[in-house]
Amino acid sequence: MRQHSWGAHMARRRRLVIVTWLVLIILCGLAFPLLSKELKAPNYGVDGAQSTRASNLIQQYFQGLGNEQDVIVFDAPQGQVSDPDQRAAIDRVVVAARGSTGVVTVIGPFDPLAKDQVAPDGRAALAVVGMQGDTDQLPGRASDLQEAIDEAAGSGIEAYLTGYSPITNDLTVVETTAASQAEGIGLPIALVIMVLAFGAVMAAALPLLLAIAGLMLTFGVIYLLSFVMTFDAFLVTIVTMIGTGIGIDYAMFIVSRFREELARRGVTTRDPDAIAEATGVAIRTSGRTILFSGVVVGISVCSFFILKSPLFREISIGVLVSVICTVIAALTLLPAVLAALGPRVNGWQLPPRWRPADVRSDTHLAAGPWARWAHLVIRRPVIYALVVAIVLVVAALPVGSLKYGIDLGTKSLAGRPSASAQEVLDRSFSPGVVSPIQIVITAPGDGPLDAAGQERASRLATELSGDSRVAQIETLPNEGRVLLNVVPKVAIDSSEAIALVEHIRDDLAPPTGDQVLVGGATASFVDLSDETTAKLPWVLLLVLGLSLVFLLLIFRSVVLPIKAVIMNLLATGAAIGLTVAVFQWGHGAGLLGFTSTGFLQVYLPITVFVLLFGLSMDYEVFLIRRIQEAWEDGHDTDESIAIGVEHTARPITAAAAIMVAVFGSFVTAQVLELKQFGFALAVAVAIDATLVRLVLVPALMKLFGDWNWWLPAWLDRVLPHIGEHHPRRTEQPEELAASAERR
Structure with missing residues (x-):
């Protein structure tokens, strides 16, 4: 079924759709407390890594110690x-x-x-x-x-x-509470922004409705998946952040287009046919855009599957489920609700001057404030593009000093049993006693050691005992294998503990002969860091390559996808660079209420890159498709840019402001990883929606001119058509027709 028919179809069957969704939301809401009970601790292991192999050998030959x-x-x-x-x-x-x-x-x-x-x-x-x-x-x-x-x-x-x-376990409790408190801050701010963006309270409530519906369905699906998979509390926090952000984003785009279509048709009273048609057009245009955006987000997060880590697999599956559920809600529930409301979507409006230009009949197509901004940029495109590019490159420079690590968040656990225990350990014992480094020594192929091998294991224990970072060593032989339980004097998630693991592996373990496997929690952190570093280039290539191909299919242009990928890299690099400057270097630590650990959480840079790359495509596709529509209608490049910016800048900036509010609210959390994650995503979205979409895009499109739409004829014949493209109208002034002929 074609998409414009789909929107009208949802409109005509709105009662059935709304009732079905109400039942789903109630059932999924009932499942959420059950999901909370199924949440596990984060699994920082890596499939087949040294720490994982050591754990397997301990289970096999040292069962009396248990797995932990x-x-x-x-x-x-x-x-x-x-x-x-x-x-x-x-x-x-x-x-x-x-x-x-x-x-x-x-x-x-x-x-x-x-x-x-x-x-x-x-x-x-x-x-x-x-x-x-x-x-x-x-x-x-x-x-x-x-x-x-x-x-x-x-x-x-x-x-x-x-x-x-x-x-x-304690961190799960603290993070869940912190996430709820952050949402309590971010969502009211988001509602105020939406009221100002839409100029109407009723319209502003719809994005929140969609976000809640998408999240409820997401949690229901994740609960069903929890019977065959494991999920942790941090994943639910990520899903809540991303689901809320994209749900509001997608709804704003569709609601904005629906109100615009009502205004264009002059629909002010109940007219079922006109309302169904407006709904159909909104889904055919903005609905198609969010579908494309959802696919790009899905492509991005699926890249995590090449990382051999349960942690990244959980993030990938959770975000993918969230995107799918949100898109389904946006293409079914939202058009049904819009059709039920009709002109009442503009209920409780603000004064006329506070309303968007595209829902007022007294505003020219390209004469609004955002169109004037676009004309200002395209009059001096080189200057604007150069200044923004320099700003982004400078902001990205700290990425060169990026360091990975894992902070378990023990400083945020005040009042919890493990925090009380840590205070006693710090006072009277060694903090490393909570999770010793476990060294398993066997012959090659996991076989038993001979007498010489036993002697080498003893020498290794003696050498380690002289290390200033080691508090105690216990030697446990069994069936010819030896286990060394090494209790560090430092915390298990500290840089010193990580350096100790690396020292054992790189300097003390023999390069040949005996098999020396270093396990334990700290070793798992090291293995996860190594896996992330090794796979990062492949994740980048996969995300960039697949996104480039998909954008090529959407825009049917060679220049636009390449430009989009480069701009997204700049925005992501700048966001991560600023996160390094704040959380690794410690600038602003007093203001944000944290103590720098000297590194970023190991999964943060790659996760932010993948998520931002997917999320920023919302704005890219929404803006460029609107510019492309104007160009296909026969307007010249300057006018097309102005029209596109005028119709999309308000919802883009509002949606970005909402995402910044939602993500930024997590900076108030006491858990460091939530602070880092919220800050990185908030800064990334702010940079992308302002400097990139409102400055770089119009400036570069002006510079490229007709090259924006260039596609070789042979490639045009080969590429499948996945979007709705119309030949450019030529019933325009002579200069437009000549330009079209040249193309």
Whole structure:
């Protein structure tokens, strides 16, 4: 079915469509609390990486340790942990922990096998816990263990569980709360912006309706997928951010075009045929644009599949589901609601001078304020293009010093058990005890070591014990294999811990002979960083190449897709460069309320690039297609640019302002990764919608002139037609006809 017929079809069956969506929203809303219970800790592993192979060998040959080593931290605010009452409480906790699901071993502080598990000052003690389970099971088992600890601990002793899964469990709670608070800030601001953009309260409410409907459907689908996959809280935060942004974006484009079509037809009363026709045109034009945009976003996020990491696969699937659900809502629910409202979409209007020019009959096609801005730019295109290009290049310069890392966000966990445990560890023990570096030494092919190999493993342990970053080493032989549990003196997500892992791998492990595999949480962070760095060029090539081909099909032009790709690279580079300057170099740390870790989260630059590249295509396709429409109607290049900018600049700037408000609200979160992510996306969208779309695009299109629409005849014959293109009208003044003939 053709798209203009599709919009009219949705309009005529609006009641059925709206009722169907209401049922879907209710069902998906009921599923959301169930989804929240299914969220797991982030999986920073890499398929087939050294840390993953080490974990597999530990499960195979050292099962008594479990898959994860956690720690119960005991603190005696009054007296000593060895006092009778405190010791009795510790014993109760140890017994309760041994009976918890998934716990395979607990070494209490007073057990014969305990090693240095009572603090020198006698005020704190540790119990080492080995938990069995895969990445899906461990977070839930850690949560159950914390509950058992809370029930068993009595007065006089405080007991907290910490370790990788307990920390990420607490982080899930904190991030979910922070995301809700950020949305509470961003969405009211977004509503105000939409009222100002549309000049009518009713029209402004529709983008929020679409965003909510798309998100509800997304969460419902993700809940169904959670039966066969795992998802973490950070993914839900990303999906909420992106889903809200693109939902509002897509709705603004369609609602703007619908109101324009109503004004053009002079529809002020209920006229079903005229309303259905206006709906059909809105979907045929803006609906087609968002469909194309959704495909570009989908192409971009699918590039994550070449990264062998569950973390990136989750992001890819989550964002892809969000885009598909939002597009479905935009092409079904939104036209049905618009048809039901008709002229009432303009309900509760602002005074006339606050309304968009294209819904007022007294405004000339290319004489509005945005058209005047476009003419200002195209009168001096070289100057404007050069100034903006220099600004973007300078902003992108810090990318050259980009460093990767992972900050678990422990500083944001105040009040949570793992944060309380960390305070005691920092005071009385080593912070690295929460997740030791695990070194598995075997013969090649995972075989047992001979006597010489055992001796080399012993020498490695001795050499490591002299490292100033190492607090303790435990050597565990089994079936000819050796496991070294290395407890660092530094936090597991610190630069020093990462440097220690790299030192073991690069300098201490023998280049030939024995197989030395370094595992543990810190090693997983290193492997994820290496995988991201190695695959980044391939992700860039895949996204750029596929986007170039798809834009070539949409615009049927060689110049426009190349220009779009280059501009997007500049905008993305500038956004990441500014993020490096702020969060890695620490400029503005006091203002934004954080302490720089000296690096960006390992997945942030590549994720921002992919997401921004997809999101910015909304504005690119929306603006260029409108300019192309004017050009196909016979207007010259200058007039086409002015008409396109006049009709799209207001919704583009409003949509960008809303995205900046939604993304920027996450800068208020206490979790560093949310701050980084929100800042990077907000800055990227702001740069793209202002400097790129409102300055670079009109300036460069003026400079290229008729070359904007150039497509070799042989390529025109080969390329399939996926969009609606009309031959340029020539019933215009002689100079336009001559230009068309030259083309």
